Amino acid sequence: MISYKTLGLVNTREMFKKAVKGGYAIPAFNFNNMEQLQAIIMAAVETKSPVILQVSRGARDYANQTLLRYMAEGAVEYAKELGCAKPEIVLHLDHGDSFETCKSCIDMGFSSVMIDGSHLPYDENVALTKKVVEYAHQFDVTVEGELGVLAGVEDEVSAEESHYTKPEEVVDFVTKTGCDSLAISIGTSHGAYKFTPEQCTVDPETGRLLPPPLAFDVLEAIEKELPGFPIVLHGSSSVPQDDVDTINKYGGKMVAAVGIPEEQLRKAAKSAVCKINIDSDSRLAMTAAVRKALAEKPAEFDPRKYLGPARASMKELYMHKIVNVLGSNDKI
Ligand code: G3H
Ligand code: 13P
Ligand code: ZN
Secondary structure, X not given: OOOHHHHOOOOOHHHHHHHHHHOOOEEEEEOOOHHHHHHHHHHHHHHOOOEEEEEOHHHHHHHOHHHHHHHHHHHHHHHHHOOOOOOOEEEEEEEEOOHHHHHHHHHOOOOEEEEOOOOOOHHHHHHHHHHHHHHHHXXXXXXXXXXXEOEEOOOOOOEOOOEOOOHHHHHHHHHHHOOOEEEEOOOOEEOOEXXXXXXXXXXXXXXXXXXXXXXXXXXXXXXXXXXXXXXXXXXXXXXXXXXXXXXXXXXXXXXXXXXXXXXXXXXXXXXXXXXXXEOHHHHHHHHHHHHHHHHHOOOOOOHHHHHHHHHHHHHHHHHHHHHHHHOOOOOO
């Protein structure tokens, strides 16, 4: 058993309290590799932002859970080296699928876990989440639960159809499970294809697809039921069209990729939404930069020559999210 506290990590409790009170949201960025992690830490240090490093099932399969944990430990030291005396970094399990997965992450030094029982019948979701909370809280590890189902077309964590969170269930769920934060469904979804063209309208000026708005009425109803309780938004990438264009210009084929407009995320960040999950935008920034670098320098074969620009591009993206969308800058 390794306590995250000895690794210099923190849990989400204080962070969320301050974010809800301050009307901003903490960035939760997924990471799978060193360049992504470096970019996240550089961006967080430069903007003086707390940050949540998220490890998904895909990341654990790709990079190995143990290695990712040591990378996060290294990230704390790296942040200090970059000039942040007291970094606020959470290591979080994203979409934990079972008690055993959550336990194994808690035991190896994660400071926060999500147990995603959103696909289960309500009572089973309650029972599983409660079990994880009871274990996690013994070690002061915070737990994110989920109610409602996100739609999506890409990831293992997707469903065919979305089901908005039912505001009438949230108090019962939070009371029975004791979870520290709650992921909800109000129209976001995972991946870079969040809406079908049929669900969108077309911007007459740009010809771009304009997605339908998020269900802010549902969010408001949830906030009324649970005043001040930390709410989490998954599937919050905006799918920057510049990156999509760059990918397509250099040989990619991303058709009708569309995300959540930033002004809607800005509005959400000012509410009880205090954690906003972003993964796909980083993938897009990285892919666009790699495609461009390889296309422009076809003789290059040193990975640092294309992963370097990719890292720079991700750093710029993370800084933009922190400063211009979530508002978590200057909080450390
Ligand atoms: O929630 C989904 C994340 O984007 C992680 O996806 O399992 O492909 O790493 P992944
Ligand atoms: P995006 O696919 O919109 O980046 O969402 C990521 C996410 O919710 C991770 O849990
Ligand atoms: Zn998610």
